Amino acid sequence: MMRDHGGNLDFAQRRFGGRLEDWIDLSTGINHQPYPVPALEPRHWSVLPSQSDVASLHEAARQAYATTASVLAVAGAQAAIGLLPRLAPAGRARILAPTYDEYAPALSDACWQVDEVGDLDALAGADLAVVVNPNNPDGRQHDPARLLALRSRVRRLVVDESFADAVPGVSLSTKAGEAGLLVLRSFGKFYGLAGLRLGFALGNEVDVARLAAMAGPWPVSGAAIEIGRKALLDRDWAAAAIARLEKDSLRLDSLAVGAGWTLIGGTSLFRLYDVGDADAAQARLARAQIWSRVFMEKLHWLRLGLPGDEMEWTRLAGALSAR
């Protein structure tokens, strides 16, 4: 699978033209109706984040993710992936694939022997097993009980829950403090604030202390601490966003079906469709300045994030009906 993340609007613009600000970027799974950014005080910009500010962000994360585990805020789930290879001496890593394509290179660059496997049982025997749940890009969900059972068969299980906010039932965050389990969470996707660079590692005290030492004293910005804390404590906003995203993902499916596409899977932040010729479908949308995600090794797959406001929905509907 191409190591390409979506979000590469620069590339889309160079190839298909238009002004950057006119493009609708549906190539990622980032919520297009973001949490409203609260006013910041000068100190959030000017001073180094204090230990008590960081502690209150960690406490908000514990509440939002319903866990008593140790927590570390990092500059996006991506930053946690970057630290992972050094959490333990390099050994055998197994990744449930196909999935987010940053794990394999991060681990193999750090001398891990990396195997991508097709089912949960094949993870057994790994020193480090990685499962993305729900999975990106196909939305596949794994039963938390089956994942928990897997722990006795691997040395350390990492569950990437970057897309779990809208489906709290699949999360293992409540168990993240137990030995052999590490849970990664993304903040920016569900809260629609990817530019903030905020994510969390939830785990046992020893693992999290090790990650904290690697991350250094000030891994996240003052703005991320303040905005993240407020957003994570706002459970009303989260509940409304979950309901809205669920409804909107069905709305997207119905547009896609109307265009002759077949739903493969997804979460309520993105949908994966079988579109036949994905390059052609991507180009068709791109001519309307709507960017989508295709996959190097899956030539039928096209992934779409959800439009935000009605203008975006109207433009997408128009692009899909134009032949």
Added chain:
Amino acid sequence: MMRDHGGNLDFAQRRFGGRLEDWIDLSTGINHQPYPVPALEPRHWSVLPSQSDVASLHEAARQAYATTASVLAVAGAQAAIGLLPRLAPAGRARILAPTYDEYAPALSDACWQVDEVGDLDALAGADLAVVVNPNNPDGRQHDPARLLALRSRVRRLVVDESFADAVPGVSLSTKAGEAGLLVLRSFGKFYGLAGLRLGFALGNEVDVARLAAMAGPWPVSGAAIEIGRKALLDRDWAAAAIARLEKDSLRLDSLAVGAGWTLIGGTSLFRLYDVGDADAAQARLARAQIWSRVFMEKLHWLRLGLPGDEMEWTRLAGALSAR
């Protein structure tokens, strides 16, 4: 030297009381008259930083630091220190000491053999030599020509110029693209925006590409990219800040001399004084809710950042004259 960074106001407040917002934090070298934060657009929060946004930040850094070297923006100079140990296979590192106390542990944790040495010549033979110029905490400056000459005697020379903004003449950034040299810059100190988490590595193409791979695709926030870019291009602000800081550092020295202290050295962002009993001097200031920096192995040393507005100057003058 204690691995303590200043900026630990939480600790000061627990020990000496008062409300956090009433404390004046002079324990760091962060400019108390920050660059005015410009208005941000929603996209700076909501979307992943694009390659073109990052490229324009890098270009602004090249202009500000007068270099054609390859540039990587990272989440503070501290983040670059965290990547450094993996830039090359672990070997012999030598650090010109005493200096900023994050280099030695970062390197030795990653299996480097670390020696702290007392003069430039003793760095010879190192696989990785670290010089902080101007030095923290004593402000010692090294002749750029002597540092350049050192390159032939070490495998790689890292020059940390976190406090060089106010003394552009000492900087080696113009030479940073040459083999064997890597220059680190802090953004947050001189621009007074430490909460933003922004710093830069300037070096040759190979080194910077390696650091970029380690840092991952989105190491800095959208806000840091936008604010950093604007600030770095604002050479008028920088010139005025340099002049003001120079004047204010002399004003601080004269208060210190009046209190019976002796100047050891410093930059125009912090001053280091011989105060006799540093713990007692720190406690005296702390009772007036002014926080300073002391050093575990230098019991006479007290480091002070510069007050910002007249209220801060008045309170510091009052605290220093009270006996």
